Amino acid sequence: MKNSLLKQRPRRLRSKVGLREMARETRLSPAHFIAPFFVTHGRGVRRPIPSMPGQFQLSVDELLKEARGVSKLGIPAVLLFGIPKKKDAVGSEAWAADGIVQQAVRALKKDVPDLVVITDLCFCEYTTHGHCGLLKAGQVDNDATLRQIGKTAVAQAKAGADLVAPSGMMDGTVAVIRAALDRAGYTDTGILAYAAKFASVFYGPFRDAAGSAPQFGDRRGYQMDPPNAREALREIKADVAEGADIVMVKPALAYLDVIAEARRTVDVPIAAYNVSGEYAMVTAAEKLGWLDGAADMRAAFEVLTAIKRAGADLIITYHAVEAARRLRRAAG
Ligand code: PBG
Numbered sequence: 001m002k003n004s005l006l007k008q009r010p011r012r013l014r015s016k017v018g019l020r021e022m023a024r025e026t027r028l029s030p031a032h033f034i035a036p037f038f039v040t041h042g043r044g045v046r047r048p049i050p051s052m053p054g055q056f057q058l059s060v061d062e063l064l065k066e067a068r069g070v071s072k073l074g075i076p077a078v079l080l081f082g083i084p085k086k087k088d089a090v091g092s093e094a095w096a097a098d099g100i101v102q103q104a105v106r107a108l109k110k111d112v113p114d115l116v117v118i119t120d121l122c123f124c125e126y127t128t129h130g131h132c133g134l135l136k137a138g139q140v141d142n143d144a145t146l147r148q149i150g151k152t153a154v155a156q157a158k159a160g161a162d163l164v165a166p167s168g169m170m171d172g173t174v175a176v177i178r179a180a181l182d183r184a185g186y187t188d189t190g191i192l193a194y195a196a197k198f199a200s201v202f203y204g205p206f207r208d209a210a211g212s213a214p215q216f217g218d219r220r221g222y223q224m225d226p227p228n229a230r231e232a233l234r235e236i237k238a239d240v241a242e243g244a245d246i247v248m249v250k251p252a253l254a255y256l257d258v259i260a261e262a263r264r265t266v267d268v269p270i271a272a273y274n275v276s277g278e279y280a281m282v283t284a285a286e287k288l289g290w291l292d293g294a295a296d297m298r299a300a301f302e303v304l305t306a307i308k309r310a311g312a313d314l315i316i317t318y319h320a321v322e323a324a325r326r327l328r329r330a331a332g
Pocket of ligand 1: 167207274
């Protein structure tokens with residue numbers, strides 16, 4: 001049918017691969033990814049995490065092997081979570097000089113010096129009760145926890161961390177860390193702030209991976225209420241004002257509106273955390289044969305592209321290594 005009234009034919013630019021390439025608005029590169037790892041005591045440990053197929057708890061020697069691969073693929077950074085030898089009420093391995101994360105950072109800095117090392121800064125993996133700070137009358141005590149946060153940041157910086165990433169959602173965290181780092185002489189150690197972290201059901205598999213499920217109650221008293229976008233912007237602006245170098249929105253998929261608004265509101269880089277439950281949904285549905293394109297990671301790429309399109313500059317994702325491998329292969 002000829003129809004001269006049809007002035008717009010957007011399908012033209014979809015008609016072949018080359019034109020689609022030219023019209024593409026959003027591109028992914030390994031340089032946008034941050035790869036998370038769970039590091040544990042021991043040697044030769046590579047313990048699969050059942051709810052996160054393809055992810056492992058790794059001892060430091062195994063982590064080094066992974067990190068070399070990450071670096072070769074052009075992924076600039078790793079994010080480390082520690083699984084302590086022994087938990088206690090205050091989470092003291094978090095700041096111990098021989099704590100597992102500090103050991104891992106020192107080893108990475110020696111072995112893969114160009115890799116950016118980011119350390120998660122929280123206590124839930126280290127405490128017997130599984131909450132993100134010190135307890136007082138069954139609640140997490142904000143200001144008492146801040147003192148622990150300051151010294152943990154210094155311990156991580158001393159080990160060689162490039163960026164510390166506080167994830168506990170205590171008020172005033174970024175200011176306290178900046179002051180503690182500067183006082184200790186670590187003026188060049190940066191802060192990737194979990195600025196808008198929601199109390200989400202999508203952290204489920206992570207809590208298995210890190211053994212960090214709260215032993216009573218939940219995290220709604222400190223993490224954000226999922227319906228609140230304006231409050232997320234307030235948190236983000238506060239963290240930038242306190243000195244955050246990068247701010248994060250977490251989780252990613254159910255919060256793309258928050259990512260987009262954050263990108264418009266502040267001028268520091270925005271990171272989004274494509275969390276464990278988001279990874280589990282994709283990998284589980286693929287395992288069941290319910291999604292097509294598993295071999296090409298089509299679902300993962302669609303998700304990662306959406307997070308980028310929403311405005312994230314950086315994506316923390318368990319898909320990082322496999323996605324980077326495919327991107328490199330496609331680039332020839
Ligand atoms: C620790 C922390 C959590 C995650 C990152 N840091 C768990 C939580 O807050 O319960 C979740 C990451 C993921 O689900 O992939 N506070």
